[in-house]
Amino acid sequence: MPDDRGVTAEPNDERQAEIERAVAVLRAGGLVGLPTETVYGLAGDASNPAAVRRIFEAKGRPPDHPLIVHLGDAAQLDEWAAELPPVAHRLAEAFWPGPLTLVARRGPRAIDEVTGGLPTVAIRVPSHPLTLAVLRAFGGGVAAPSANRFGRVSPTTAQAVRDELGDTVDLVLDGGPCDVGVESTIVDVTVDPPAILRPGGVPAEALERVAGVRLRSSGETRAPGTLPAHYAPALRVVLVERDEVEAVARRHLEAGERVGVLAPAAARGLPAGVTPLAPAGDATSYAQGLYERFREAERLKLDVLLCVPPPAAGIGAAVRDRLQRAARGSLPAEE
Ligand code: TXA
Ligand code: MG
Numbered sequence: 001m002p003d004d005r006g007v008t009a010e011p012n013d014e015r016q017a018e019i020e021r022a023v024a025v026l027r028a029g030g031l032v033g034l035p036t037e038t039v040y041g042l043a044g045d046a047s048n049p050a051a052v053r054r055i056f057e058a059k060g061r062p063p064d065h066p067l068i069v070h071l072g073d074a075a076q077l078d079e080w081a082a083e084l085p086p087v088a089h090r091l092a093e094a095f096w097p098g099p100l101t102l103v104a105r106r107g108p109r110a111i112d113e114v115t116g117g118l119p120t121v122a123i124r125v126p127s128h129p130l131t132l133a134v135l136r137a138f139g140g141g142v143a144a145p146s147a148n149r150f151g152r153v154s155p156t157t158a159q160a161v162r163d164e165l166g167d168t169v170d171l172v173l174d175g176g177p178c179d180v181g182v183e184s185t186i187v188d189v190t191v192d193p194p195a196i197l198r199p200g201g202v203p204a205e206a207l208e209r210v211a212g213v214r215l216r217s218s219g220e221t222r223a224p225g226t227l228p229a230h231y232a233p234a235l236r237v238v239l240v241e242r243d244e245v246e247a248v249a250r251r252h253l254e255a256g257e258r259v260g261v262l263a264p265a266a267a268r269g270l271p272a273g274v275t276p277l278a279p280a281g282d283a284t285s286y287a288q289g290l291y292e293r294f295r296e297a298e299r300l301k302l303d304v305l306l307c308v309p310p311p312a313a314g315i316g317a318a319v320r321d322r323l324q325r326a327a328r329g330s331l332p333a334e335e
Helices: 013-027 049-059 074-080 086-095 129-138 158-168 204-211 242-254 283-299 316-328
Strands: 032-034 041-045 068-070 100-106 120-124 185-188 195-198 229-232 235-239 259-262 304-307
Touching: 013 032, 013 041, 013 129, 032 129, 032 158, 041 049, 041 129, 049 158, 074 086, 074 120, 086 100, 086 204, 158 283, 185 204, 235 283, 235 316, 242 259, 242 304, 259 283, 283 316, 304 316
Parallel strands: 068 120, 100 185, 235 304, 259 304
Antiparallel strands: 032 041, 100 120, 185 195
């Protein structure tokens, strides 16, 4: 049965041929745009230093920013990581395949090009069926940052990957729009209790139920009222509370700016001239559509996008984190 991304559980011949093409490109040291359940990745052979260097060049990313190694099976974890505490195995068992990345002491297969020379390595087993099939057929580890140019919005469709990277990527597999829409949750298991380095697709509450302890957090702060900044040349993101939208929108309109609004519910009572984007919905659909809405705001050539954050529970924490980063100008979580 096709699922809602149009991907069949039993790959048909065309899918099988695509999987084989992707594996051939990876073996040859090339780069593949791969769908994951979070965002699209720019994938290369994690054991091939030249392939990994090509990833950094294609993204325009500084080489000391480490990459995540994607595996087809949690059983490979011990080849890539070392000195894993029991909680790491519990988290892997509960959430893989899925939107969780573990940062652990590096194992024998992790090379400096991937880890940026750190003593640790980031690892995850993604759940998108097409990419899982590629990883399993490839057999090794695949380094894959989000498939955007450095500092820009992560792509959540195959078209967005092509728009971001053009010819610098050898092949893009189209697995439909990403289910989760924001990047994986990164958990550092080298410290006790483990620490959440980046909120993401797996909510902190779910991790804590499995870990049995309260995790340290990288410090999510409350949406700070209005805090304008650039993340890309064309768009400023400003966080506002629901009851401030109208007044803030008026100020920007009076300054002669093109103003858009992104809010969980349809924004009512907006001044004429404001462009409402489709309602962002509950936290889950807010996450799913977030990066495409940013791209839409760019296409519409809006000067400023006023965003009303969802509540912080569950995946809402990750959405608020990305909104805050966008407002500060450091999308998409690549520091
Ligand atoms: O959902 C995701 O995680 C997506 C998909 C493609 O899997 N990937 C992704 O990769 O978001 P990237 O490169 O855009 O972000 C990886 C993050 C960076 O913030 C990086 O600094 C961090 O992971 N990271 C990688 N290795 C690390 C390490 N050894 N210690 C701490 N942070 C690490
Ligand atoms: Mg990224």
